[in-house]
Amino acid sequence: MIFIKRSNLNKLKIIYNKNKRSYSKLPNVLSNLLPTRTINNIITSSPVGAEIQVNGWIRTVRIQKNVSFASINDGTSVKGLQAILSNEVAKKLTTGTCVRLHGILVDSIGKEQTKELQVNKVEILGECDPTYPLQKKHHSMEFLRDITHLRFRSNIFSSMLRIRNSTMLGLQRFFQRNEFIQIHTPIITTSDCEGGGEVFKLTTSNITSKQEFFGKPVYLTVSGQLHAESISSYIPRVYSIGPIFRAENSFTSKHLSEFWMLESEISFITSLNDLYNFVENSIKYIIQFLLDNSYQDIDYFNQFIDNNLLNRLENTLKNPFITMSYNDAIDILKKNSFDISFGSPLQSDHEKFLSTTYCNSPLFVINYPKEIKPFYMRLNDDNKTVACTDLLFPKIGELVGGSLREERYSILENNIITKGLSLEDYKWYLDLRKFGSVPHGGFGMGIERFLLYITGLENIKDVIPFPRSAENCKF
Amino acid sequence: MIFIKRSNLNKLKIIYNKNKRSYSKLPNVLSNLLPTRTINNIITSSPVGAEIQVNGWIRTVRIQKNVSFASINDGTSVKGLQAILSNEVAKKLTTGTCVRLHGILVDSIGKEQTKELQVNKVEILGECDPTYPLQKKHHSMEFLRDITHLRFRSNIFSSMLRIRNSTMLGLQRFFQRNEFIQIHTPIITTSDCEGGGEVFKLTTSNITSKQEFFGKPVYLTVSGQLHAESISSYIPRVYSIGPIFRAENSFTSKHLSEFWMLESEISFITSLNDLYNFVENSIKYIIQFLLDNSYQDIDYFNQFIDNNLLNRLENTLKNPFITMSYNDAIDILKKNSFDISFGSPLQSDHEKFLSTTYCNSPLFVINYPKEIKPFYMRLNDDNKTVACTDLLFPKIGELVGGSLREERYSILENNIITKGLSLEDYKWYLDLRKFGSVPHGGFGMGIERFLLYITGLENIKDVIPFPRSAENCKF
Numbered sequence: 001m002i003f004i005k006r007s008n009l010n011k012l013k014i015i016y017n018k019n020k021r022s023y024s025k026l027p028n029v030l031s032n033l034l035p036t037r038t039i040n041n042i043i044t045s046s047p048v049g050a051e052i053q054v055n056g057w058i059r060t061v062r063i064q065k066n067v068s069f070a071s072i073n074d075g076t077s078v079k080g081l082q083a084i085l086s087n088e089v090a091k092k093l094t095t096g097t098c099v100r101l102h103g104i105l106v107d108s109i110g111k112e113q114t115k116e117l118q119v120n121k122v123e124i125l126g127e128c129d130p131t132y133p134l135q136k137k138h139h140s141m142e143f144l145r146d147i148t149h150l151r152f153r154s155n156i157f158s159s160m161l162r163i164r165n166s167t168m169l170g171l172q173r174f175f176q177r178n179e180f181i182q183i184h185t186p187i188i189t190t191s192d193c194e195g196g197g198e199v200f201k202l203t204t205s206n207i208t209s210k211q212e213f214f215g216k217p218v219y220l221t222v223s224g225q226l227h228a229e230s231i232s233s234y235i236p237r238v239y240s241i242g243p244i245f246r247a248e249n250s251f252t253s254k255h256l257s258e259f260w261m262l263e264s265e266i267s268f269i270t271s272l273n274d275l276y277n278f279v280e281n282s283i284k285y286i287i288q289f290l291l292d293n294s295y296q297d298i299d300y301f302n303q304f305i306d307n308n309l310l311n312r313l314e315n316t317l318k319n320p321f322i323t324m325s326y327n328d329a330i331d332i333l334k335k336n337s338f339d340i341s342f343g344s345p346l347q348s349d350h351e352k353f354l355s356t357t358y359c360n361s362p363l364f365v366i367n368y369p370k371e372i373k374p375f376y377m378r379l380n381d382d383n384k385t386v387a388c389t390d391l392l393f394p395k396i397g398e399l400v401g402g403s404l405r406e407e408r409y410s411i412l413e414n415n416i417i418t419k420g421l422s423l424e425d426y427k428w429y430l431d432l433r434k435f436g437s438v439p440h441g442g443f444g445m446g447i448e449r450f451l452l453y454i455t456g457l458e459n460i461k462d463v464i465p466f467p468r469s470a471e472n473c474k475f
Numbered sequence: 476m477i478f479i480k481r482s483n484l485n486k487l488k489i490i491y492n493k494n495k496r497s498y499s500k501l502p503n504v505l506s507n508l509l510p511t512r513t514i515n516n517i518i519t520s521s522p523v524g525a526e527i528q529v530n531g532w533i534r535t536v537r538i539q540k541n542v543s544f545a546s547i548n549d550g551t552s553v554k555g556l557q558a559i560l561s562n563e564v565a566k567k568l569t570t571g572t573c574v575r576l577h578g579i580l581v582d583s584i585g586k587e588q589t590k591e592l593q594v595n596k597v598e599i600l601g602e603c604d605p606t607y608p609l610q611k612k613h614h615s616m617e618f619l620r621d622i623t624h625l626r627f628r629s630n631i632f633s634s635m636l637r638i639r640n641s642t643m644l645g646l647q648r649f650f651q652r653n654e655f656i657q658i659h660t661p662i663i664t665t666s667d668c669e670g671g672g673e674v675f676k677l678t679t680s681n682i683t684s685k686q687e688f689f690g691k692p693v694y695l696t697v698s699g700q701l702h703a704e705s706i707s708s709y710i711p712r713v714y715s716i717g718p719i720f721r722a723e724n725s726f727t728s729k730h731l732s733e734f735w736m737l738e739s740e741i742s743f744i745t746s747l748n749d750l751y752n753f754v755e756n757s758i759k760y761i762i763q764f765l766l767d768n769s770y771q772d773i774d775y776f777n778q779f780i781d782n783n784l785l786n787r788l789e790n791t792l793k794n795p796f797i798t799m800s801y802n803d804a805i806d807i808l809k810k811n812s813f814d815i816s817f818g819s820p821l822q823s824d825h826e827k828f829l830s831t832t833y834c835n836s837p838l839f840v841i842n843y844p845k846e847i848k849p850f851y852m853r854l855n856d857d858n859k860t861v862a863c864t865d866l867l868f869p870k871i872g873e874l875v876g877g878s879l880r881e882e883r884y885s886i887l888e889n890n891i892i893t894k895g896l897s898l899e900d901y902k903w904y905l906d907l908r909k910f911g912s913v914p915h916g917g918f919g920m921g922i923e924r925f926l927l928y929i930t931g932l933e934n935i936k937d938v939i940p941f942p943r944s945a946e947n948c949k950f
């Protein structure tokens with residue numbers, strides 16, 4: 001017999017009834033399909049007295065007179081587990097060592113935790129070289145950015161990753177419960193969407209002739225919007241979560257060359273009011289989702305990064321966001337001695353003044369002049385402005401950009417010509433308005449900008465695992 | 476007062492108790508945050524007698540002697556809704572027109588549906604030009620691929636997109652319920668991971684000097700594995716779902732230049748057996764999830780694309796996958812007159828024979844010779860093979876590739892040298908083994924290959940919204 005027999009197979013019970021063609025609904029909690037347990041699982045579900053194995057990394061060792069304590073964690077919880085060891089054993093352990101500890105959970109005397117582990121056996125899985133850069137002391141964010149590959153072992157980055165994970169889940173849940181379907185828009189594209197901004201161009205490493213791989217020049221996407229509209233021209237509620245690229249040569253703490261964006265298109269909405277209410281509700285939903293599901297991590301950032309974080313999130317939930325027109329925004333800026341005139345784009349210091357100083361609230365600025373916005377935004381009846389909104393967040397700047405999309409063929413065609421774009425390039429996009437055009441709108445939200453707001457961190461390079469920006473691409 | 480007052484605000488009830496710092500758990504079903512409803516929602520939750528509005532597109536119109544019938548859909552369900560109209564109104568409607576119908580839900584006399592809509596008012600939202608290419612007839616997949624931007628309006632593509640959406644949800648649920656966190660590995664990278672395969676190179680469109688944007692050559696990722704390992708060296712269960720790029724100049728029905736891949740890393744597993752059991756369980760979970768949540772769509776593919784589809788999925792659920800060693804696979808191939816020797820890679824016709832003809836089952840081939848596998852795979856005790864597995868699916872070929880990763884510093888270092896790679900390039904990766912190395916493994920699964928299996932479709936270009944392959948990149 002040549003087939004290999006296996007142990008441990010099919011822990012997942014699949015219940016299938018052939019005659020009825022009915023399938024069991026899947027269980028909410030899976031039986032453990034892996035031979036090990038996470039520390040978070042042990043802390044939350046193992047009772048005192050249980051004999052357990054813990055896998056993780058030594059974070060600190062405190063050797064006292066009669067007994068030693070080690071803090072062990074595996075990045076699944078904020079605090080990890082305290083282990084009680086003999087001094088003899090503890091002396092062999094150093095920060096960063098990967099271990100498996102065997103022992104019994106006991107009531108803790110200390111205030112920091114309710115349970116701790118009375119260790120009776122230690123297996124060292126991976127020793128840690130003494131040059132390990134993450135010792136028990138404060139490390140600056142700059143230092144951690146320098147050791148990108150190891151920074152996930154710091155509390156701040158494991159906490160950030162857990163919040164990032166929850167954000168993905170919250171987004172999924174919000175959109176799915178509102179009957180949206182998740183789509184994937186392409187990364188490689190021939191279109192630059194907005195007609196502005198700098199893009200990355202692709203070549204192949206194996207070009208032997210002058211022939212391009214795709215037969216034409218291609219770029220990394222700066223937005224999946226137009227492609228999403230192609231799908232939402234029949235499936236009315238769609239969203240995508242994917243990477244987006246900008247080749248801007250900027251060195252700020254708010255810009256990345258590669259970042260993740262949520263984009264959504266909604267058919268059959270006819271009013272900008274419906275769009276920005278939806279955006280506000282989506283953001284509030286996700287903030288509450290994070291407070292429900294990642295409270296310990298947010299509390300950690302509240303303690304160590306920004307003491308006003310929880311208050312700010314609470315206020316964001318409780319109060320309605322403010323809305324003002326572009327025209328009113330200009331009036332306010334002029335009255336406050338800014339040198340700006342109607343028809344100019346808002347610069348980041350203008351946006352900062354409006355949302356942080358003047359309103360101290362998330363702020364929808366709506367109805368910008370058509371000249372400073374892309375060709376696809378819907379022309380308002382005044383013939384001067386377009387039905388769009390930028391959502392400005394205090395300290396963060398623009399978090400969301402959205403608009404109704406121009407669904408009228410002749411106006412869209414005219415916009416393309418006026419903006420100096422090629423009708424041939426956008427023939428497919430015009431087709432969407434030729435064959436059963438639908439009133440619709442949509443918006444995009446930068447995931448990393450949102451995470452800045454949620455964590456209180458200040459540099460956008462610290463809320464994405466591997467940041468890419470001008471002159472900065474590590475392995 | 477310069478702030479704009481808004482109607483319809485805060486439909487989402489946020490319940491927050493400041494004193495207790497406790498937050499309400501979010502409701503399972505949201506109140507409708509949008510002013511319109513989907514057809515699927517109307518079909519599944521509106522009772523006969525309800526006065527409703529339906530938004531959608533006309534799919535067919537049948538004018539009969541006294542009354543007319545129109546089929547209307549919005550891509551949210553397989554069949555849509557049948558509308559009963561006066562002949563006078565029906566004559567103005569053509570396939571593809573976007574409409575809003577007002578009327579009353581009534582019991583249906585026909586067999587095809589239980590409810591239909593007695594229309595009392597029709598609003599035409601977007602007319603459809605008579606050149607509309609999607610008329611009521613059979614369209615070939617090639618033809619639909621030619622009109623990429625409109626093909627989502629065909630039943631087959633809206634059905635595929637709903638299944639694709641469910642696949643994303645099923646993956647999320649499986650990994651989250653197993654305590655994995657979702658991470659994002661970078662798209663732009665300096666590493667080519669496997670040391671083989673052709674990669675896409677990036678330049679910027681605005682290079683004015685000879686300076687590269689990132690200060691060094693960069694590529695589109697062919698795998699996020701090494702980066703994921705950097706995170707799983709502290710957070711033991713991680714997965715990513717993201718786009719992956721291969722610049723292979725192939726024109727097959729199984730290859731794309733841009734595709735989506737699930738990648739997962741699992742720390743503290745020490746046996747290949749644990750890895751492939753986990754893979755098998757994950758695939759079975761998702762298949763059952765799809766049967767639970769997308770049965771109508773899979774049944775549609777069973778009817779129109781592959782009559783054996785449901786049987787095949789049922790068998791995949793019921794039977795254990797088969798496992799054999801690479802050595803045994805070579806023996807079998809030799810005995811069946813294939814010209815292959817120990818040490819050669821398996822070609823696709825070998826894989827096809829083994830999984831489709833010989834086993835007629837999903838098949839894990841394990842323990843390949845170290846020479847034909849990448850440097851990061853863990854060396855077995857025989858010193859000749861590595862602890863890896865390729866999961867071969869009948870008709871599909873390789874669906875999953877996985878391995879234990881080499882966690883021993885000196886062996887890994889030796890592998891890098893032996894494979895002719897640069898120690899300097901992989902210093903960061905070696906660091907992961909220097910500072911608290913952990914036994915671990917992981918795998919990757921091509922989402923589109925999986926969707927071929929789930930839908931019975933034959934060309935991988937038909938299971939991704941916007942396919943990119945050699946000489947093929949539309950807008």
